[in-house]
Amino acid sequence: MQAPGFWQHPPGLRAALLSPLAALYASATARRLRAGPRDTVGIPVICIGNLNAGGTGKTPTVIALAQHLIARGCTPHAVSRGYGGSLEGPVQVAQGAHDATQVGDEPLLLSAFLPTWVARDRAAGARLAATAGADVLLLDDGFQNPALAHDLSVIVVDAAYGFGNGKVIPAGPLREPVGTGLARADLLLSIGPDAAQEDFADRWGGLIDLPHLTARLEPLPTGLPLAGRPVLAFAGIGHPEKFFATLREMGADLLRAEPLSDHQPLTETLLMRLQREAKLLGAQLVTTEKDAVRIPPAFRQSVMTVPVRLRIHDTGPLETALSRILDRSPDI
Incomplete structure (x- = not known):
């Protein structure tokens, strides 16, 4: 999904003209949620969702929470809609x-870290x-889906983009109003x-009345240093420029950057x-982990993958929330 530029700016004429449609969209979302x-499934369900349409960092958040839960002795499984895949499931x-055309790129990436459905x-x-042995479930997206009860809801937002112009689709990037969504969540x-975190707090802090975690994505060492290396990078994620900025921070000589649309098929052409x-x-091709799972086997040897992991600055509120739903004392 290519977001219109005006979604990121203070509301203007276009947003105002689209406000009646936005009100209808918000009303439909509210009716669906009522x-x-x-359904409940007998194990805790943690929903990792967002208010924005498009990428906000949910997949690395699911990976980070999975690793956190495994360290606590849990057996988490992930459930995803499988955006972009042809299989309706349920299938593990x-x-x-499976490949990304069948199950979607995000579930394929997640399955390398935990059982994923x-x-x-x-x-x-x-x-x-x-039934397959999960004792806690990580729901990848689904915050606006009424099918399954959530024991813990985590809203993920990109600090640099925030909630855009604060308007609901199509006047802005939101699936529902900020105040309405945050009122149903447990953690932000x-x-x-x-x-970016400081700017986000300045603009949106007045609407935040729930525990607020901050985190950043940090590249993992790959054994192939990028400092000074000429690269041609491509990325089909929510905000490709974030990946390109990461490469520059790593010291790569970024000769060209090709932004692709989120989940864009990586064709042979x-x-x-x-x-x-x-x-x-004379450059090395470089891409993200999420894009790498969509690369056909014949091309994988020529493309370097730069993995990133989420580092949460203060896990105290997360530990408290997990202890509440898992009925355990904090392991810190």
């Missing part, structure tokens, strides 16, 4: 047996995960560098063009 009792993602019917996927997690251009520039 529909009937939600299997590395080597693709299910358009999230409640059905959750029941299968519980903003992701970004210190300067596209990759052959990028390969030819990289060869002409």
Whole structure:
């Protein structure tokens, strides 16, 4: 989804003209969330969602929480809608047996870290995960989906982009109003560098009446240093420029950056063009972990992947929330 530029600016004429449609969208979301009792599956369900349409950092958050839960002795499974995949599920993602066209790039990436299920019917996927041995469920997205009861809801937001112009689709980037969404959540997690976190707090702090965690994405060492290395980077994530900024911070000589749309298929034609251009520039092709799972096998050897992990600055509120739903004392 390519977001209109005006979504990131203070509300103007276009946002005002679209306000009646935005009100209808917000009303439809509210009606859907009021529909009937939600299913429960007998194990705690942690929803990692957002208020914004598009990427905010949910996938690295799911990975970080999975690793946190595993360190506490839990057996987490993830359930995802499988955006961009052809399978409706419920089906457990299997590395080597499924590809991104079947299950979506995010579930395929998640399956390298914890058992992951693709299910358009999230409640059905959750029941299968519980039957298969999960003792806690990580729901990748689904904050606005009424099918499944949540024991803990974490809203993820990109600190640099915040909640855009604060308006609901199509007048802005939001699935529901900020105040309405945060009132239903348990934790807010903003992701970004210190300067972005300060700007986010200045603009949106007045609406935040729940525990607020801050975090940043940090690249993992790969054994192939990028400092001074000429690279041609491509990324099909929510905000590709964040990946390009990370490469510059790592000291890479970024000769060219090709932003792609989120989840964009990496076709043979596209990759052959990028390969030819990289060869002409004498550059190394570089991409993200999420993009890498969409690369056809024939091209994987020529593309370097730069993995990142989420570092939460103060995990105290998270530990408290997890202890409440897992009925355990904090392990800190």
